[in-house]
Each structure stands twice: as structure tokens, then as C-alpha cells.
Amino acid sequence: MGVRMAIEDADDGVFVRTALHGELYETRVDLGADPNPDGGPLRFVGACVAALRQRGVMLRPAAIWVHASLPAGRGFSSSAAFCLGILDALSRHANIRWTAEELADLAFHVEAELLGVPCGRLDPMACVAGAPVFLQWEGDRAPLRRVSVGRTAHLVLGAFPRHRDTVGILTALSQRWNSPLSAPHEPNDIGAVREAISVWGATATRGARALADGDLLALGNAMNEAQGAYDRVADSVDALAAPGLRAACAALLSEGALGAKFSGAGGDGSVVTLARDARHAEKLAGVLRDRNLAVWKVPLEAQ
Numbered sequence: 001m002g003v004r005m006a007i008e009d010a011d012d013g014v015f016v017r018t019a020l021h022g023e024l025y026e027t028r029v030d031l032g033a034d035p036n037p038d039g040g041p042l043r044f045v046g047a048c049v050a051a052l053r054q055r056g057v058m059l060r061p062a063a064i065w066v067h068a069s070l071p072a073g074r075g076f077s078s079s080a081a082f083c084l085g086i087l088d089a090l091s092r093h094a095n096i097r098w099t100a101e102e103l104a105d106l107a108f109h110v111e112a113e114l115l116g117v118p119c120g121r122l123d124p125m126a127c128v129a130g131a132p133v134f135l136q137w138e139g140d141r142a143p144l145r146r147v148s149v150g151r152t153a154h155l156v157l158g159a160f161p162r163h164r165d166t167v168g169i170l171t172a173l174s175q176r177w178n179s180p181l182s183a184p185h186e187p188n189d190i191g192a193v194r195e196a197i198s199v200w201g202a203t204a205t206r207g208a209r210a211l212a213d214g215d216l217l218a219l220g221n222a223m224n225e226a227q228g229a230y231d232r233v234a235d236s237v238d239a240l241a242a243p244g245l246r247a248a249c250a251a252l253l254s255e256g257a258l259g260a261k262f263s264g265a266g267g268d269g270s271v272v273t274l275a276r277d278a279r280h281a282e283k284l285a286g287v288l289r290d291r292n293l294a295v296w297k298v299p300l301e302a303q
Contacts (some may be wrong), residue, residue, distance in 0.1 A: 001069045001296065005089040012063040014090065016045050018066035029220045031059050035093035035114040041072075044079065047114040048086040052094075062093050071102055071159050071294065076263070076270060080123035083107040100128040101144055120172045123264075132300060135185050137201075151214025153300040154281040156273050157263070158293035160244055164267030172239035173197075174267075192236040199229035214302065220258025220274045227261035234266075244268035244291075256280065 012235055016151070017026040020041055027042040035047040052059060064086065070078040084107045091098060098106065109125035111117040126133055132149060135142040176193040203222040210218035227249055234240040245268050249260040254275045260273040272287070275281035285295045 001076065002194060003070060003078070003085045004067045006065045006067075007062050007089040007093050011061040011303045012061050014045060014049055014059070014061070015063040016066060016086070017069060017243070018042070019066075020068070020072060025030060028045050028047075031061065037115045043115060044110060045086060046108075047110045048083060048090065049112060051110050052087065052090055055106070057094050057096055059090055059094050062090060064089055072163075076157075076159070077123040077127050079111060079117070080107055080119075081127045082127070083110045084124055084127055101125075103226060104128050104144075108181065110272075118167060118174055132208075132211060134204070147208050147212050148213050149300045150301045150302060151216065151244065152302045153211060153216060153219065153277050154275040154278055155298045155300060156275060156284045157296045158248065158271045158273075158283050158285075158288035158291075160268045160270065161270070161292055161293075161294075164242075164265070164269035164271070165239065166265045168239045169267050176237070181296040188298055189236050192233045196229040196233040200226055201211045203229075203299040211300070216258055216274065216276070223259030223272075224253070227259075229288055230262050240266055242266060245271055248291055248293070249273075251291070252284055255284060255287050257284055 006205050010132050015026070015028045017024065019025070025042055027045055028049060029046040029049055031049060031053070033046040033049050036043055039046060049059065050060060059200040065138065066085070068082065068083055070076050072078045084103055087103060087110070088098070103218050108121045111119050121140060121142070122135060125135060129144055129146055131146040134145045134147050137286050148278065171278070173193055176190045177197060179190055181187045181190060203226040207219050207222035210216070210222060230240070231246060234242055243260055245266070246272045252260040256276065258274040258276060261269040263272045271293070273284050275284050281297050285297055288295045
């Protein structure tokens with residue numbers, strides 16, 4: 001799944017047309033446009049134009065046609081992918097090429113610093129890699145390390161019918177992560193969030209190693225531990241409540257899934273599960289379809 005851009009010359013400004021949630025959206029922004037956080041679903045376009053102008057890129061008038069197969073608001077990094085596509089298309093149109101890391105930095109700048117989205121660098125870095133990645137953070141930076149898959153891993157992704165509140169979840173997490181124990185939030189809330197984030201870091205480390213080693217049992221165990229930490233923090237922080245996610249994970253595990261966990265910010269947005277093989281993946285996909293989730297089977301091929 002991804003976002004594909006087709007770009008061509010235009011008479012003035014930047015014109016973008018894309019389909020989103022079954023509706024056609026289009027916008028035209030001036031090459032001197034400023035970011036507008038209240039600009040609706042296509043607010044990223046003006047922010048991308050501004051970000052490139054700040055980097056000294058001499059943009060050319062362009063029309064961009066977007067085809068997106070990533071569902072929005074489901075934990076699949078659709079906004080990061082959209083920003084990366086717009087930035088890359090406009091840059092290439094101006095005969096500029098960025099490295100993957102530079103593009104990721106630009107996309108983060110657009111979302112977090114120009115539009116005020118409470119997000120980090122993980123989504124754009126994962127999107128630009130074009131492969132499974134392991135990101136070990138020092139502050140807000142991590143080298144882009146691609147993971148070679150040791151054994152084909154059959155993943156199944158499920159998206160819930162409704163949008164979850166990504167901003168609400170991320171805000172709740174960041175407020176507690178950055179709060180001293182004397183802050184208005186209950187100390188238990190703060191401790192639960194910090195413990196969960198620590199667990200997610202540890203399970204990511206083990207999961208990346210297991211994926212590289214082809215150890216699917218260890219990968220599934222890491223996924224389940226990460227989900228367990230999410231469940232515990234959701235008991236303390238209302239914004240993270242995800243009854244649909246919990247029920248889906250339980251149903252998947254009862255059908256023999258090696259692992260099942262939240263994706264993205266969490267909530268009832270999406271779930272990812274690890275099957276034993278391709279046939280088992282089809283069975284797990286049926287479990288999610290029976291719960292009215294949209295489903296994709298995604299094998300990570302051994303390299």
C-alpha cells in the first residue's frame with residue numbers, strides 16, 4: 001500500500017487532486033503560500049510548498065494527481081506518506097533530489113512544526129525506507145536501519161470502520177511523558193505511560209532481532225508483550241481506550257495467531273497480527289472480516 005504521485009507542468013501555483021474516503025478533493029495553492037493548520041485534509045500541500053521554499057527550492061508551477069491505497073486515520077502513516085509524496089514530487093519537478101533521511105526530516109517539519117501535529121519522526125522514516133526498519137532513538141533522532149527478513153513473515157492488517165482520535169491519543173501520551181510527578185495528571189497515569197513506552201522500546205528491539213533471525217515465535221511474543229503494555233496504560237488513560245482492538249487481539253490469539261497488537265498510535269484504528277503461514281494468514285483475515293474490519297494480507301518476504 002502507498003501513495004503514488006503523477007506531476008506535470010501547470011500555469012501557476014500548485015494544483016493537487018486526490019480521492020479520500022470515497023470523495024474527490026482538490027486544492028490550489030500559491031507558490032508563496034504560508035502553512036494553514038485549519039486548511040482541511042489537503043492542508044499538507046501548502047505546508048509542503050512552504051517547507052521547500054524555506055529550504056531554498058525554486059518551485060515550478062505544477063499539477064499533481066494522487067492515487068492513494070493507504071486508508072487515512074487507521075495507523076498506516078497515510079499523512080506521512082502523503083507529505084513525502086508531495087515533497088518528493090515537487091522537488092523532482094524542480095530538479096532536486098533528497099536522501100531518504102532528508103525527505104523524512106522535511107515531512108516531520110511539515111507535520112509537526114508547520115502544522116502543529118503532535119507526531120514524531122517514526123512515520124516518515126518508516127515510509128521512506130521501503131523496507132522493515134529498526135529505529136533506536138537518541139533524543140528525537142535515529143539512524144535509518146533497514147532489517148533484512150530472515151524468514152517470510154505473514155502479517156495480516158485490519159482497519160476498524162471508524163477513525164480513532166490520533167491527536168487525542170498522542171497528546172495524552174506526550175503530556176504524561178513530559179509531565180513531572182507534581183503535574184495535574186495522576187502520578188499513576190504518568191508512571192503507566194512511561195512504563196509502556198519503555199516496554200515498546202524493548203519489544204521493538206527484540207522484534208527486529210527476531211525478524212532478522214527468522215524467529216517468528218520470538219517476533220510474536222514481542223508483539224504480544226507490546227500489546228499487553230498498551231492494554232495496561234489504556235486502563236489508566238481514557239484516551240487510549242480500545243475495546244475493539246482488545247477484542248480483535250483476543251479473537252486472533254484464540255485462533256492461533258503468533259502475535260497481535262495495535263498499530264500506529266493505537267486505539268480502535270488498526271491491528272496487525274502474525275500468522276504461522278500463508279494458509280493461516282487467510283484464516284486470521286477471516287477473523288477480522290467477521291468483525292467488519294477491512295483486511296490486507298502482507299507477507300514480508302525473506303531476503
